[in-house]
Structure formats: structure tokens, C-alpha cells
Amino acid sequence: MTRMSPYKLLCIAYACLMFGGTVCGQTILLEKTAEYLKKNNLQSAREAIELAAKNEATKNEARTWYLKGFVFKELYKQNPAATENRETAVEALQKSLTLDSKKTYSAAVNTDLDYLHGTYYNEAIDLLNAKQFERALAGLQKFIAFRAKNKPDEFYSEALYHAGYASYSLGKKTEAKQYYEQALQKGYKSALLYDDLTQIYLSEQNTPKATQTIEAGRKMFPNDATLRTSEINMYLQLKKYVTAERMIEDYLKANPQDTDAMMVAGTIYRTICETDTTKQDVYFEKQKTLYKKILAKEPDNFMANYNLGVSYYNRAVPLLNDKAADLTITEFSKRVEYISTLILESKPYIEKAAQLSPQNVNSLKALSGIYHYLNEPEKLQQIQNKIKLLENK
Amino acid sequence: MKTLILNIYILLSSVFCFAHPPLRDNPGNLTYKIQSVYIYNFIKEIQWPSEYSEGNFIIGVFGDSDIEGELRSLAAVRTANNRKIVIKRYARVSEIEKDCHVLYLATNYYSELSGVIQKTRGTSTLVITHKEGAARFGSLVNFVTEKGKPRFEMNLTAFDKSRLKYTQQLKSVAISVD
Numbered sequence: 001m002t003r004m005s006p007y008k009l010l011c012i013a014y015a016c017l018m019f020g021g022t023v024c025g026q027t028i029l030l031e032k033t034a035e036y037l038k039k040n041n042l043q044s045a046r047e048a049i050e051l052a053a054k055n056e057a058t059k060n061e062a063r064t065w066y067l068k069g070f071v072f073k074e075l076y077k078q079n080p081a082a083t084e085n086r087e088t089a090v091e092a093l094q095k096s097l098t099l100d101s102k103k104t105y106s107a108a109v110n111t112d113l114d115y116l117h118g119t120y121y122n123e124a125i126d127l128l129n130a131k132q133f134e135r136a137l138a139g140l141q142k143f144i145a146f147r148a149k150n151k152p153d154e155f156y157s158e159a160l161y162h163a164g165y166a167s168y169s170l171g172k173k174t175e176a177k178q179y180y181e182q183a184l185q186k187g188y189k190s191a192l193l194y195d196d197l198t199q200i201y202l203s204e205q206n207t208p209k210a211t212q213t214i215e216a217g218r219k220m221f222p223n224d225a226t227l228r229t230s231e232i233n234m235y236l237q238l239k240k241y242v243t244a245e246r247m248i249e250d251y252l253k254a255n256p257q258d259t260d261a262m263m264v265a266g267t268i269y270r271t272i273c274e275t276d277t278t279k280q281d282v283y284f285e286k287q288k289t290l291y292k293k294i295l296a297k298e299p300d301n302f303m304a305n306y307n308l309g310v311s312y313y314n315r316a317v318p319l320l321n322d323k324a325a326d327l328t329i330t331e332f333s334k335r336v337e338y339i340s341t342l343i344l345e346s347k348p349y350i351e352k353a354a355q356l357s358p359q360n361v362n363s364l365k366a367l368s369g370i371y372h373y374l375n376e377p378e379k380l381q382q383i384q385n386k387i388k389l390l391e392n393k
Numbered sequence: 394m395k396t397l398i399l400n401i402y403i404l405l406s407s408v409f410c411f412a413h414p415p416l417r418d419n420p421g422n423l424t425y426k427i428q429s430v431y432i433y434n435f436i437k438e439i440q441w442p443s444e445y446s447e448g449n450f451i452i453g454v455f456g457d458s459d460i461e462g463e464l465r466s467l468a469a470v471r472t473a474n475n476r477k478i479v480i481k482r483y484a485r486v487s488e489i490e491k492d493c494h495v496l497y498l499a500t501n502y503y504s505e506l507s508g509v510i511q512k513t514r515g516t517s518t519l520v521i522t523h524k525e526g527a528a529r530f531g532s533l534v535n536f537v538t539e540k541g542k543p544r545f546e547m548n549l550t551a552f553d554k555s556r557l558k559y560t561q562q563l564k565s566v567a568i569s570v571d
Binding site: 328329330333337369374375 | 423424426427430431433434437438467470471537538541542543544562563565566
């Protein structure tokens, strides 16, 4: 690529001055730009078009700004890191549109603008993947603003969803909700959209909207595990335990080998066990049966080991409530025996969990509690040392 | 145009179901809860001499122990035969009062046992420990763990000397030590 010499450029400018008039300015500077572009001499084209953009004769011509936009778009393509060229290109092209009353260049200008906004979108996706939400959102907003006027297609609705996600990640829930709702309205179809929007409605305690959204999502994506889990979570949050339990049990009837779903069922049983004192025994038994079933299939399943161990432990805790002091010493001693049985039952599962995931502080803490209860001081000391090490990391 | 790599998304909702269920109580507390309920039962099953029948019912805790919190919770809602239960904390042997009904010696302060025994000799203070073998060294009740189960030992000789009368129910669930 050859740059235009300062002398040559001076001559062109001088010629424009001498001849004055629009025709000369357009002919010389704009034609030169076009000529340099043909030769792929972008630097010279840039210098020529910048002069034209300042020249009285050409600065109000749509073609000038179209060419400027084109040159800077090409410069940006050549070096995408120089994003200021893209900004200049977009500004120039937009100015061209405002000056182009006869719409001579508008089709070409819009094609270039579409390309440039496409780069905002692509860049935003990379930024989202890199969790740079602020910059991603800025790019998406430009893309959305352009496409809203020109081409509200599937990428437009997808961009609305991504803008919602970026906003949500930035803690801007109101904006996130607006983007998500628009995406839904524009026909964007994604289980994640339904899921995220449901969470926002739930956080606003807008139960009817949350229910309506998750149900619509489940209807559209009946086999989506995330949505199923979310719907169950929602019913749990709304304390509709019977519905949550029915949903997961129906699913398990049809998919008896799905251990993830079994884990969800275990969580439901635990929640019921902890919240409804009249059903503690029943749901404790249900938890045990379920986790043992998972462990029969997957003995090294960390969560199943941990959850089963903790469910034994947690069953023991309410047995020592305030009313325990009303028992006679004989009755209380029997209760202590039962509690001890539960703790002893819990031990191998928590030990296994700690072995499967030695960096997991939760299981180590549970284990230290068990060793404390069982009065195993050496093991207790070992575990406490491990916890200290992990917590100081 | 590019599409998003969806799997990098942190799902906003599904985390809940797979989160670690928390332990419903600090595990160490179970031991102290059991001991505090046992102590409350001792109050019901033991009769102190008449000179201990006036005023508040005093439970002393010697040293730092999490049992103190459990005993305070219990004392807030319970009485000892219609007498207010007061929890006191002692840091030195000299602080132990004569009218202390129950004295719990924290495990880490076990080295103070002989001083405590000496100080409470001739009184009817129910000295309670939580240390293997402590009942043989003069404490009246000693919490132990037998095959993973919390139990308590009663030193019957020491009981006799302290003029504390206990019920058969209490003796039947204890491990008797002479």
C-alpha cells in the first residue's frame, strides 16, 4: 500500500482552491478517494476523504460521508483492534443517511452499517463469554438500537436476551427484565430466557408472572432439565411442597434412572422434613431410601453421600428441642441412644464424602462435628487441622 | 454471526436444588445440648440437703465451655422445682460459692479438678466433669462416650459423702462407679 505524498495532496487541495466550485471538489477529492480505494490504498483514501469532509464544496454531500464511512469501515476491518475507526465509520455513515435526501447511497450505507453493527454483536458475545458484562452490554445496546429500526430479525431478539443476561449479571434487574420481556415478545425461544425471567419475577415476588412464565417455558421446552428444576424450585420457594413433590415423583416414574432428578427429589424431601414437623419421620425415611438408591448405582456420588450423611444428622437435631427437657431421664436416655444411632449412621457417608472431595470444607466440618460427638479426639484434631489449612488458603 | 457458548452461563436458578444442605446445628452443640438436658434431669432426680432449699438454684460453669450457652437457654425457660435457675461462671477455684448446687468443670480445665474437689469437700455441690476416668478422681458425675453414645458415670461413694440423694431411675441409666 502506498501513501499519498504530502506534495501530491497539497496539489489536489490547491487545485480545489483555484477552481473553487462544487464540481471540482467532488471530482478531485472524492474521485481520488474512490481511486485509492480501488487500489486498496486505504491510508491515501483516508487522507483524501478527510480533506473532502472538511472541504466546503463536499462536506455536505451524502457521497462524501458514505465514502468516509466506507474507508473507515475498511480500516477497521484491516485492524479490528482500532475500534475508533469503527466509531468514525458509523458516525460518517449515519451522517450520510441524513444528507441523502434522494436515497442514492442509503442501500449501500445500510449494508455497511449492518456489517459494523454485526461486529458489535460478535464482539459482545466474546465479551459475555469472558464475563465482561459492562462492555458487552454497551455493544449489544448499539446493535439493538440499529436493528430495531432496520432489521428486527432473530439476531435482534437474541441480542435482547443477551442484553438482559448482561444486565442481570451487572445487578441491573429492571433493565434485565425489560430486555428479557422484549426478547420474549420478539419471539426469542430459549429455555434460559424463561428461566431467567422467572427468577426475576420471583425476586420481585410477582408470583403470577413467575408461574405464567415458567409454565409457558415448560410447555415450549417440556424436556428441559433446567426449567423443570426451576419450576420445582419455584414451588418450593412458594411453599407448594405437594406440587413440587408430585412433579418430581411423576418425572421419576417415567425416568427412574435419572439420578439428578433423584437428587432434586431428595432436596424436596429434606425441605418438607425441615418445615413440617408432623411429617419428619416419613420424609426422613423417603430421603434415606432415595439416597441409598442413588448410592447403589453410584457409590462414589459425592452429593448423595454428603446429603445422606447430613440427613441422618439433621434428623437428630430436632430430637433435642426444648421439649426434650420434659422427658423423664429414662425416656431421655433412650432418645440419646437413638440420636447416637443416627450420628453413627451418618458417619460413614460423611467420611466417604470427605474422601471423595477432600477440599470440601462443608463435609469436613460435618465430619469434625461427628468426631466431636463420638469423642474421637485424634480424628477430630486431624480434620480440624485440614479445615484450618483450607480456610487459610 | 456468532452464537453464545451457552455452557459458560451460570444458570440463575438450578443451583438451589444441588446446594449443600446445611447442618441444622453446630455439631459440637449436640453434645452440650445433651449434657445440659441431662443436668436438668439431675436436678429433677437428685435431692439436695435442706440447707440448699432456699433461694435461687445455682449452676456454676468452671472455665470456658459451650455448655454455658445451652444451660443459659435452658434456665431462661425452666425452673428447678419452682426455683429460678441461675448460671454462674467461675474462673478460679476461690470463686466457687458454697451454695452452688451444680458445678460443671469444663474439659479444658480438668487440671483444676483436685482443687475443685478440695474446695467443695463437705458441701453438697454436684461436681460434673467430662473426661475419661474423672469419676474415679472425685467428680460425682462424669460424662463419657461409650461405643459412640454419650452416657454418664455416677460415683456412688462420692454421692453418699455429699449427702445428695438420687432416685433409682437416675441410677438405672447411669454407669455406676465406686
